[in-house]
Amino acid sequence: MEPKIITIVGGGSTYTPGVVKAILSKKDTFPVKEIRAYDIDEERQNDVAIIVKEVVKANCPECNFFTTTDPETAFKDSDFIFAQIRVGKYAMREQDEKIALKHGAVGQETCGCGGLAYGLRTIYPMVEILDMVEKYAAPNHWILNYSNPAAIVALALKKLRPNARIINICDMPVAIINSFADILHCDPHDIKPDYFGLNHFGWFTDIWVNGESRFEELRQHAIAHGYLCDVPDEQHWEPSWVHTYGNVKPMMERFPDYLPNTYLQYYLLSQDIVNDANPDYTRANEVMDGREKTLFDAIRRYKETGKYDDGMFVVGAHGTFIVDLAESLCRENGGRYLLIVKNEGAIADLPDDAMVEIPCYVSPRGVEKISVGHIPTFYKGMIEQQYACEKCLVEGAIENSYTKVLQAFALNKTIKSSTQAKAILDDMIIANKDYWPELK
């Protein structure tokens, strides 16, 4: 395989060191000759690059790495574009979460009104990135996009740039499958999931391990313990993730047919989530005091001492997933992944233009969807409401329509009434004045 050029968009991301380590750990089967980091915040990116350069030195010194804020330098002849931007950074995530909570609604990064606000910030910066990639990158490039909120970004980009060579992805199901492997005491690579939904709004319907369904074992475990188990891993140690994995238990006790994505807690346990939340200290604060602080403390230590601990970057689901996907696009290796793709009948009961998260085979031929077929009424109803919400949001952004954005807010399952929706929206318009399309 010809060694590739990869551009990471959002090079200042807290995930960049882990993603680079994941890329270089596969150099024998997925050789990469150059990694470029591109960001609009030069200072943040240059700081993160201090650590990334150490990761490159420790894992593949022959790989060329550099940072840039110039699009042509970033994208020229690039084979893969890994996108992971956060428009407005954590400060705006904090606003997304706290404004919704102030009005008694779920305050979350990608779900509820927080996710809708995040989506309105992200759509057009992503369109701009796709246009720059189209102008400069290699003709057969692939954009693998992590930038959230992936459901809204995927729906908007499919409408605004239908021919873009982009695959939108999410590492949550991968993380959950890693927990399934802990519970089943098997290798996560041996697990083949059956799954349907939208991004952050889906269900596992079967779990195959080496050709044998072990769904019933998992179902019984989840009814008793949620997704928690006695094998600590990267996901289980942070209190809010422990709480999230534990919240699968009440969801399974009530709706035991399928295994839920953890994000469904925000829709099926909305009031419990609001009751348990601290409106003055949300997940954004935890991440700023956690992942972000850990990274920038390491950067400061390196600047002072020249010392760096390569072990501090666990290459978790986030890093391995995107690199495994990229490799399968280059090399026939039977890759099968949950991807966010245009429905077009894969889920028989949903609109063709919905962007659904389903199992797909991936090879140098591209993405081949696996048909899901019909789904039961409860799931169809839940998904149709969420899809209508997301579609109204995207149309509101494109048409600059206050009414359509208000419809999106009012349609969201986390919202009690249009009065609550309007109060949240009007506060969010003020907080997002530097980011949102104008709404009339």
Ligand SMILES: NC(=O)c1ccc[n+]([C@@H]2O[C@H](COP(=O)([O-])OP(=O)(O)OC[C@H]3O[C@@H](n4cnc5c(N)ncnc54)[C@H](O)[C@@H]3O)[C@@H](O)[C@H]2O)c1
């Ligand atoms: N899809 C998934 O499952 C998944 C998993 C983890 C993280 N994410 C997403 O990845 C993104 C990065 O997360 P993070 O916590 O590292 O964020 P971060 O704030 O640490 O880094 C984001 C970077 O993006 C940059 N950026 C913002 N707008 C940009 C633009 N228009 N062009 C180029 N760069 C831009 C910022 O300057 C910043 O350096 C977020 O959207 C997050 O939600 C998605």
Ligand SMILES: O=P(O)(O)OC[C@H]1O[C@H](O[C@H]2[C@H](O)[C@@H](O)[C@@H](O)O[C@@H]2CO)[C@H](O)[C@@H](O)[C@@H]1O
């Ligand atoms: O609250 P955060 O910023 O810590 O996490 C929000 C993201 O959560 C999921 O990504 C997880 C991933 O599932 C897990 O394996 C590990 O890599 O941590 C990630 C970030 O914590 C979700 O898929 C993302 O969309 C969220 O942005």
Ligand SMILES: [Mn+2]
């Ligand atoms: Mn996700």
